[in-house]
Amino acid sequence: MYYNQLNIKSDKLFDYLLNLPHDNLPWIEHFGFDGFDVDLSWVDKDAGLAALHNLYPLKRLGLLRIPPNSIYDWHKDEYRLSTVNMLIKHDHSHSLFAKSRDNYYINITELSYKPYTYYLFNNQEYHSVINFSKPRYLFSLYFDKELDYTSLKELLHPILL
C-alpha cells in the first residue's frame, strides 16, 4: 500500500547520478528540494527505466537533494499521485510512511532503499524523510499522466517484485 520494489535494477543511471559533480550542478528549487533535471533520453539507456517507460510512459526525471540535519515534514504530494524513486547517495537517513494509530502514536513503515533499486512510491500516503549529517540525493520522476498507486501497481505488475 506504501511502496513496491521493481524487479529490474538500474544498470547505468545509478552510476551516472552517483558520479555527477553534485556541488557544481545548477540546482533549482522544487517543492523545498534542490532539483536537477535529468535528460529524458535516459528512458532508453537504463534497463530498469526502459522497462518502466514501456509499461507506463514518463515525462520528467530528476535528482532531488535535501540538506543535512533536516526533516522533510510529513505530507502528501500536491501534484503527484505516485512516482518511482531510487536512493543515490546518503550517509544516514530514513524514508518513512505514516498512519495515525491513536491519540499518542503514529504507525510508521520505513522504505529501506537498496542501491541500484527502483521503488514504486505512493505519494498520497503521509511520508517524510529524516536526514542526518550529509546531503541526501534521490532520483525521482513524473509519469506522463498521473495515475493512482493501486492502478499503477496493477499496470506495472510484470516488473514488480
Ligand SMILES: [Fe+2]
Ligand atoms: Fe513527497
